[in-house]
Structure formats: C-alpha cells, structure tokens
Amino acid sequence: MVLARLHNGMMNTEPVEALLTDLSPKQRADAQRNRDHLLTSAAATFIEEGPRVTMQRIAQNAGVGIGTLYRHFPDRTALLSALSHRAYQAVLRLAQASRAAEVDPFLALRHFLVGTIAHRQSLVLPLHGAPVTASKIDLGLRLAISSELDQILQVGQRAGTLRQDVNATDIIVFGALLAQGLPNLPEPTLAMERAAHVFIDGLRVTTSSLPGQLISRAELEDRFKTNQ
Secondary structure: OEEEEEEOOEEEEEEHHHHOOOOOHHHHHHHHHHHHHHHHHHHHHHHHHOOOOOHHHHHHHHOOOHHHHHHHOOOHHHHHHHHHHHHHHHHHHHHHHHHHHOOOHHHHHHHHHHHHHHOHHHOOOHHHOOOOOOOHHHHHHHHHHHHHHHHHHHHHHHHOOEOOOOOHHHHHHHHHHHHHOOOOOOOHHHHHHHHHHHHHHOOEOOOOOOOOOOOOHHHHHHHHHHOO
C-alpha cells in the first residue's frame, strides 16, 4: 500500500507501512479497514460503470473526499493494480477451496464457477474489462490459478470422464464471461448458475469435438503483454 504526499508542489509516494510504523494497533487496523472499504467500493464502481470511470466518481461512491482516495492510491494505475491483485488473490483462494472441497472434478469446477458468480462484483481483472498490469506478483497468481484448475481437470481426464480437449484457460474464460452478467435477466444469479451447470455438463466425455484450438496459458499471457 502507498500513500501520496505533496512536496514542493510535487506528488511523492511512500509505502503506507513505513508511514504507519508509529501508529497504534487500533489505528493500523482502522487504516486497513478504510483501505478495504475503498477497494470494495471502487471494484463495484468499476464493474457497474466501466473502466473509464473517474477517480472523482470512485471517491464519491465510496463516500470519501478525493484527497482520501489519493492518500491511499496516488494515481489510477496504483488503484487498478491494487484491485487486480486483490481479485487474483480471491480467485486463487476460490480455486484452492474448490479443489479441496470436492473430490469429484465436476463438482469442484461447479464450486469454482458458482463462487466466481458470487464474487463478480469484486473481480476487476483484464478478462473482465480492466487494464492489464505488468506486475510479476500478479503473473505468479495467474499461473497458480491455472495450476489449481489444471489439477482439477486432470483428475477427470485421467479417469476418462472429462473431455481431453479442454484446459484451465477454458474454465477461466467461461468464468469471466459468466461474471459479466446480462442486463434485464429475471433473477440473474440463478440464471448464471444455471449456465454454469450447463457448461459443466458439456465437459463430460463425448464423441463430438470442439471447434477452434485450445488457448494456452502462454498465449493468453502474450496477449496480456501486448495490451500493457
């Protein structure tokens, strides 16, 4: 986390951790809660109003002054980076929890997709319309998410129950599509969960083949790099 300070009319940034060293545990906890509130509100604003939403609008929706927002995030890039990092962490936790909760790969994938739907208001990510960040930490998180999902898929593929021509990127892409939602649907969450169930059933072994080619993790990362 960083804080911005003005020095001789210039904006400087410093790690929040360094500035909070002398604060009491309660003050540090309050600062973290304030930051979490800003991120939660900013994520919802990005999802609802699109990636071009202004910092002023984000501050307004969070119920704070623009100065408070800039004290936590010195510019738009810093805020987007924090939102993306937070979202990747949430998706990784969800993938890990799904693999741990269900031995059956179809149930594990269903758990993951339903969880993606439940968290859709906080997922500010490139496949959800957010700008791509160049963070190596986020790259590591993306690879970890793919690894978790690949391990789920491999259980079914080794057992011969799950089709061989799908990979983790297929699951990630469909999860991103689900999280976008559709306006004017009656009970949209239930409609999304129904779509997830239809998708999962389509992963079962069949004699039909899928159109197009698999999108590898490396191909997706290459596309991200070109858009940074």
